[in-house]
Amino acid sequence: MTTTTERTEVTPSTEGPSLLQRLAVRPEIGAALGALLVFVFFSLITDRFLSPLGIATWLDDASTLGIMAVAVALLMIGGEFDLSAGVMTASTALVTALLAVHAGWNVWFALLASLVFALTVGAFNGWVVMRTGLPSFIVTLGTFLALQGLNLGVTRLVTDTVQVSGVRAADGYQSAGWVFASTLNIGDARIQASVVWWIVLTAIASIILVRTKFGNWIFAVGGSLPSARAVGVPADRTKILLFMGTAFAGWVVGSCNILRFASVQANQGVGLELHYIIAAVVGGCLLTGGFGSAIGAAIGALIFGMARQGIVFARWDSDWFMLFLGVLLLAAVLVNNRFQKRAERVRR
Amino acid sequence: MFRRSAEVAAIQRFSLRAAMSLAAVAALAACSGPGADVVGTTQSPVAAGEFESVAVVTHGSAGDAFWNVVKNGAEAAGKELGVAVQYNSSGDPGQQAKLIDNAVAQGVDGLVVSMANPEALRPSVERAVAAGIPVVTINSGEGESAKYGAFAHVGQSEGLAGQAAGRRLADAGRKKLLCVIHEAGNIGATQRCDGATRAFGNGATLQVDINNPTDAQSRIKGALEADRSIDAVLTLNSQVAARAVDAVRESRSAATVATFDLNTDVVEAIRAGALLFAVDQQQYEQGYLPIVLLELYRANLNTVGGGAPVQTGPGFVDADNVEAVATLVAQGTR
Numbered sequence: 001m002t003t004t005t006e007r008t009e010v011t012p013s014t015e016g017p018s019l020l021q022r023l024a025v026r027p028e029i030g031a032a033l034g035a036l037l038v039f040v041f042f043s044l045i046t047d048r049f050l051s052p053l054g055i056a057t058w059l060d061d062a063s064t065l066g067i068m069a070v071a072v073a074l075l076m077i078g079g080e081f082d083l084s085a086g087v088m089t090a091s092t093a094l095v096t097a098l099l100a101v102h103a104g105w106n107v108w109f110a111l112l113a114s115l116v117f118a119l120t121v122g123a124f125n126g127w128v129v130m131r132t133g134l135p136s137f138i139v140t141l142g143t144f145l146a147l148q149g150l151n152l153g154v155t156r157l158v159t160d161t162v163q164v165s166g167v168r169a170a171d172g173y174q175s176a177g178w179v180f181a182s183t184l185n186i187g188d189a190r191i192q193a194s195v196v197w198w199i200v201l202t203a204i205a206s207i208i209l210v211r212t213k214f215g216n217w218i219f220a221v222g223g224s225l226p227s228a229r230a231v232g233v234p235a236d237r238t239k240i241l242l243f244m245g246t247a248f249a250g251w252v253v254g255s256c257n258i259l260r261f262a263s264v265q266a267n268q269g270v271g272l273e274l275h276y277i278i279a280a281v282v283g284g285c286l287l288t289g290g291f292g293s294a295i296g297a298a299i300g301a302l303i304f305g306m307a308r309q310g311i312v313f314a315r316w317d318s319d320w321f322m323l324f325l326g327v328l329l330l331a332a333v334l335v336n337n338r339f340q341k342r343a344e345r346v347r348r
Numbered sequence: 349m350f351r352r353s354a355e356v357a358a359i360q361r362f363s364l365r366a367a368m369s370l371a372a373v374a375a376l377a378a379c380s381g382p383g384a385d386v387v388g389t390t391q392s393p394v395a396a397g398e399f400e401s402v403a404v405v406t407h408g409s410a411g412d413a414f415w416n417v418v419k420n421g422a423e424a425a426g427k428e429l430g431v432a433v434q435y436n437s438s439g440d441p442g443q444q445a446k447l448i449d450n451a452v453a454q455g456v457d458g459l460v461v462s463m464a465n466p467e468a469l470r471p472s473v474e475r476a477v478a479a480g481i482p483v484v485t486i487n488s489g490e491g492e493s494a495k496y497g498a499f500a501h502v503g504q505s506e507g508l509a510g511q512a513a514g515r516r517l518a519d520a521g522r523k524k525l526l527c528v529i530h531e532a533g534n535i536g537a538t539q540r541c542d543g544a545t546r547a548f549g550n551g552a553t554l555q556v557d558i559n560n561p562t563d564a565q566s567r568i569k570g571a572l573e574a575d576r577s578i579d580a581v582l583t584l585n586s587q588v589a590a591r592a593v594d595a596v597r598e599s600r601s602a603a604t605v606a607t608f609d610l611n612t613d614v615v616e617a618i619r620a621g622a623l624l625f626a627v628d629q630q631q632y633e634q635g636y637l638p639i640v641l642l643e644l645y646r647a648n649l650n651t652v653g654g655g656a657p658v659q660t661g662p663g664f665v666d667a668d669n670v671e672a673v674a675t676l677v678a679q680g681t682r
Contacts, residue, residue: 053453061446152532152555161538165467177382185380193382257442259382261468265441267532312450318410318436 027284028296030336034282035303037335038328042310049313052189062305063194064089064253066298068272069279070198070205071249073297075242076280077209079222079289080129080136082243084121084143086272088250091147092118093258094155094266097164100173107172107259115251121147122247126240136243148270155266165263173259180252181260194256198298201249205294218242223290279304282333303332399431399458399646402639403451406437406487407444407464413586413611414631418486420680421635422460429643431457441468448472452479458642461498462634463489464535470496482645484638487631488536490657499651502637504629504661506536510543512662513582513606513627518548520624522580522604525551526571530558530588537584540608544582552578561591568595572603579603586611586626593622610665610677618670628673629661632681 042049049058068085075082092114099110125143129136155162167173184191209215217238220228229235258264281287282303283296307328311321404422408415419435426433434456438444441464449472451459459481463469466489476483477497485493485501493501517525525548527541532555545551554571556564572578572595581596581603583589589607596603607614608627617623637658644650652658665673676682 048454051453053449057446057449057453060449061443064442161535162532163465163535165465168467173382181382183380183382190380260471261441261445261465262470263441263465263467265465265468268440268442309446309450312434312436312447313454315432315434318434321410321436 026296027291027293028299029284030339031283031296031299031303031332033339034332034335035299035306038303038306038310038332042306042313046310046313046315049310052187054309054313056189056191058305058309059195060192060305061309062302063192063198064256065272065275065279065304066198066301067194067201067253067256068246068249068276069283069297069301070202070294071246072276073280073283073285073292073294074205074209074218075246076277076285076287076289077222077292078218078239078242079225080239080242081140081277082125082246083137083140083273084125084147085140085246085250085276086269086274087144087147087151088118088121088247088269089253089257089272090151090264090266090269091121092251092254093264093268094151094164096255096258097167097264098154098158100170101164101166102158105170107167107170107176109172110170111176111255114254115248118247118251118254119244122244123240125247126236126243129243130236130239144273148267152266162267163263163265167258167262176255177259180255192256192260194253194260197252197256198301201252202294202298209294214238214241219290275304278329282329282336284336303329399429399643401432401434401454401456402426402458402460402642403448403454403456404433404435404460404635404638405444405447405451406435406462407439407441408437408462409439410437414609417680417682418631418635421632421637422639423635424681425636425639429639431639431643433639441465445469445472448476452476452481455479456481457646458639459483460638460642461485461489462487463492463496466492466496473498482642484641486634486638493657494655499645500638500641500653501657502634502641502660503657504659505657506539507543509608509627509629509662510540510545511547512664513540513608513625514544514547514551516625516664517544517580517582517604517606520580520604522548523550524575524578525580525582526568526575526578526603527551527553528564528568528581528583528588528592529553529555530564530583530585532557540584541582548580556588556591558585558588561587564588565591565595565598568592569599572596572599572601576601581605583607585609586614589614589623589626590617593617597622610673610682612674612677615665615670615674615677618665618667619674621667625664625666627661628663628665628682630663630682631660633660 048054072082072085095114095117096110099105099113100107125140128139155164180193182193209218217233220233221235221238225235279300280297283300285292307325311324316324406415422433422435436447438447445468448461452475459476461473461483463485473483473496483498485498487503490501490503490505527544529537529541531537541553556567568591579602581592583592586607586609590613592605596605604624606624610626610628614623614626641652673682
């Protein structure tokens, strides 16, 4: 009832909607409430969740997921999926590790090479999708399988085993390590570098999305590709850049992992692509494209991380772990969904 | 490469940078480097006394029959000693490291870790040791256990177990071996196959996916049909063993099948003569013993083995002793 009156008020008004209404249109408001819910829940039922060490643990868990979720969210707003994003985190780490450990490269050059590798794969994904008009779901599924095979095949070929380790002894490890894998001790809390990357990349992605022309292009190509093209949006370039964006995020996470854990397994990352999409959707991205936010995706990842570690803090039997996680996520999405529906009604 | 002075210099460099960029936070913050970020690695002697909670963090995936037995062992020991045992696992090394961090944040009285990917877990394990939590490693990571500060390791040397299996197959008069690897990223599996192939002399490996039994069976079948000279198949997992037995039957190959690990299918196949033997690493002990070791350490500062790993295997189950262990397999302790 009230929403209809709101609608007539909001759309033509030049004064702008009230603060409450403006909040309700934000895609991430539902996720923020969901996050608050999960946060309060675990803070109340466990005594260690709110301790500095505990906070560092769930922030750490959310960070690498969040870095990817933010890039995946931009891509989803642009109307595409990237199923190769999970395996990409392992591929980039493997390239870095193989070059640094087995070819004896300085870690920085190895990182640079894996960055070039990642951006090439991302550009290839985007180019094939735009060139052939095939769904990105199919194209990136192909890349996903190809990378998975490449990861295992090359690793076994070069090392005769299935993991590469020993990066700690490579040249340039210390300085590269500071950038990707150092920790910041605030009191008892040990904040991982990936958390800083997560916050910085979320901020950059948000600025791109809401403050730049490129951000408008992302919404345009995701909302309606033909109309975007009709008004002169360089759709191919936009989408290719978005695919390169998820590949770049994959490189950041891969680099954080390899420099922190100093070792990488050939089968790592498989299946994580779904988690990224879940985090983006929990954060208010529509599966159909054209709507969503970067901060929302970061909050979606936060919910995931808090729930995953909170369940461990609560000492629940791990047999039921996935059930708890599923129910919690569903609850968060339902909260989110209510607000999103409202938001869309207000927007129209 | 790991000079202390270089590290200190780097710490200073980074602190400077952090102070510039994060002026507000830096006042409170201290920074440490990647990986080797433990202040002291010597273990503070624990006061004898209270022993209430243990976290067991493994690399097994949830629902894996093998790890279920480990979990049962740990929980049984916990019940008998009156200790709360919390079992968690993740096949992803990064995720496993975070579960260890979580246990440290909870301040558990003891930690049990399986290290399939030791280097990835090193910072987390060392941090637990530095926090005064006694650590026992199990199953994999025998070589790194003491180095990272764990006071005991309970497991089976994979390479040695593989060699024992390879020798037994060679003794049975077999000429060509096919070793089936079911998990792409598992270093223990690779070590077993290497050991078996080395002891046996003539062999090849085959990669299958444990999550896709149909595919595993048809690939083993395909390998047997492609090379009729293969007369021995060694699987590294009880679920794959049953697939290999079926594949041998369907391809009308005369190959002998042997496996690592037990389950009811394997017991049936040994009874029926379709499986020569199973290498049993008695993983119930890998769950049970660490809890007891930790209790003894907490209460009495006892250690076992003087740093040498406690071997739980290889034990062998074949036609001679299969009846005795059959009921134990069914109840989830073998």
